[in-house]
Amino acid sequence: MTGKGSATYRVASGIVWLGRFAKGWLPRTLGGVAALLLILWGALGDHVWKQVGLTLLIAGIAVAILAFFAEILVQQPSYMRLSQLREEAESRAAGKSQALERALRILLVRLGMHCELMGHSDRFSVYYFHEGEFVMIARHAKNPTNAGQGRMRYPADRGAISVAWSEPQGQVLVTMPSGNEAWKRAARKQGLTDEEIGRLKMRSLVLGGYRLEANEASVGVLVVESTTSNRITQTHLDQIASSHIVAAIGELVGAFAMMTPAGESIASAEPLKPRGKWKLVVPRVPFGPAIESKS
Structure with a gap:
């Protein structure tokens, strides 16, 4: 036997x-x-x-x-070899992550050219909806000052991003006053605090938001903005809505958002989430999270 x-x-x-x-x-x-x-x-x-x-x-x-x-x-293999293999794998993963971000930026450039919004005052950003907030995963602007990452996360209930996300048509056009105090008042009405307003590097005078979808599901928001008054119009939003470039951006965001550098930073910072009957409890000793089962 x-x-x-x-x-x-x-x-x-x-x-x-x-x-x-x-x-x-x-x-x-x-x-x-x-x-x-x-x-x-x-x-x-x-x-x-x-x-x-x-x-x-x-x-x-x-x-x-x-x-x-x-x-x-x-x-x-030896521990040294295993360590080397791990470093090589991390390097390859980082390369793929950066390639995804570059691909999204290239698509944003093409979209800007399609909509004729490639001026010094214009900026395109892609936000991914994750755990009740929007995470910026790609951005393009001709002006290096506006191209900076700035704030990476936005709550899902604030700003033009949230309006575009919740609108039935999935798009919104917001105009802001040019005066400093009037601009701040308008920003406060959108839910931004004075501290958040003070950290903004680009004070846009017009913003357009368009909800991104993939596989019949909403996955994020595309934001186009400008510091030039009346620079963005409803015609531009219509061009964005009918563009195959935006459809490609939506598919990339839906499939690979968590593989971009911003997505990976979110994943590495998230705490352990037990599944099934297990739940996190406050530890009795300062050595990390404890887990107990439901009775």
Whole structure:
């Protein structure tokens, strides 16, 4: 018989277990034994050079040498090689992430050319809807000052972004007054605080928002804005709505938003979210989150 309960199966399983143990733990086990022997040798005090001490010293050195060769011969790939492979994988992932962001920026450039909104005062931004907020994942502006990332996240209930997201037609055109105080009052009406207003690097006088969709689902918002009054009109929003470029942007956002640099930074910062019957609870000791099951 060769089933799971047979002697042959148990012997084969034991051999496989021993092989895995040797590969995974033998070098560290030998290293620990060598360290223990040398510690015992050092604790002998005046007897370190007597027979017992010499025996412990020789045994410790011999086991340490065995651990060294086990690390080289048994542990394949080595920890150094595994670390190198991890760095290479992270580098490749970062390259793909940056390529996605560049692809989105190129599409924004093409969209600007299509709508004839490539002026020094214009800017295009793509926001991805994630966990109740909008995350900026790509941006293009001819003016380097306006091209900066600035604020990366916006609440889902503030600003023109939220209006475009919630509008039945999925688009909005907002004009702002040119006066400083009047502009601030208008921004406050959109839900922005004085602190948030003070951090804005670009005070747009006209903004257009268009909801992005992919696979019959809303995934984000495209925002085009300008510091020139009346620069953006409803005609531009109509051009955006009918453009295949925007459809491509929506598909990219829906499929790969979390693979962009901004998306990866969000994913790495999010806490553990247990599934099923498990839930997070406040830890009793300061060593990280504790998990308990529902009764």
